[in-house]
Amino acid sequence: MAGPTTAERGERQQESSDPPLTRRRLRLPRLRTMIILVVLLVLLGAGSGWLLYGSKWLRVERVSVAGTRVLTPDQVLEAADVPVGAPLISVDTEAIEARLRRKLPRIDEVDVVRSWPRGIGLKVAERTPVLVVQKGGKFIEVDDEGVRFATVSEAPKGVPALELTVSRSSSAAASLRRFDDARLVREAVRVADALPDGVARGTQVVKVRSYDDISLVLTGGTTVAWGSGEKGAAKARTLTALMKASPDARHFDVSVPTAPASSGS
Structure with a gap:
């Protein structure tokens, strides 16, 4: 079986000649950078979660109604039962749509949208009698x-x-x-x-x-x-x-x- 070539022997000699301290110094900055990145990501995730769910700046304060003809906005608001004060991100828009259709059969189409940073919009289309x-x-x-x-x-x-x-x-x-x-x-x-x-x-x-x-x-x-x-x-x-x-x-x-x-x- 053939032994190592002259080039391979030279590379091995070069690696063995590198001081151990130099290799250790090269590894330390990489490790430190990775740790910093992980910490930043954790902080960013925690901050985003607090902003969306815990802060007072992104909570439902206003609910608007558009598209009513026979129904009144107050009737729509009462049937929608939007949780005012809740985090805007946690509002179940599909549940609100289902409540409106169930409680107000006059509604043909409804779209519940988040209006950042503090609003919910209720857009309805009423049925027309023929x-x-x-x-x-x-x-x-x-x-x-x-x-x-x-x-x-x-x-x-x-x-x-x-x-x-x-x-x-x-x-x-x-x-x-x-x-x-x-x-x-x-x-x-x-x-x-x-x-x-x-x-x-x-x-x-x-x-x-x-x-x-x-x-x-x-x-x-x-x-x-x-x-x-x-x-x-x-x-x-x-x-x-x-x-x-x-x-x-x-x-x-x-x-x-x-x-x-x-x-x-």
Whole structure:
């Protein structure tokens, strides 16, 4: 087996010739630097933790509300129950959002944001009623997703009433199992959403007898047989053209948009 080369023997001789004290001095500054860095990191972490959780400068002092229309800011503040005085970093924004949705169904969207250094912002978007259901002397508001979200004492202006006059006979039982009231309400919303602007403004009542038997009552008593919520865009175009062609008609039928009809005067 070959021995060390001349170069290797020279390197070993050079290393053995270095004074032990010199090598020790080289190691000491490195060790001292590492210790200082570790101490600084520990102090920085402790200081940051105290600043975020223990100091009085980053605690919740203000809660602002934006986006309300029917709700009042005080109602939102009460439902949110933001822990004023708590460290801002520890506030559970998701829990606040959940409380607002649970306590105030009128809220459709909510965003809870930290406003450094001492604030919480509550940004809400309220549901908009597209139909109302009368129950007793009250009115239940229904949004564009078919959600019944609020009961009010007065019907909002310009929002059509929804009348569910579904047959409960035994012959209709199978249909009701397939299209329950919730599904029929969504179909009514679907129809209301498809109406031409001029017709929508004049619609007073949306009547639902079954999934494919939905009709409208307009201002002045004019009626429209719409059928199901399917092919809404085609029905809207057909109704607009039919009303222009027969402005004095009292009844329009667009349940089959390719074969519309009008009658009465």
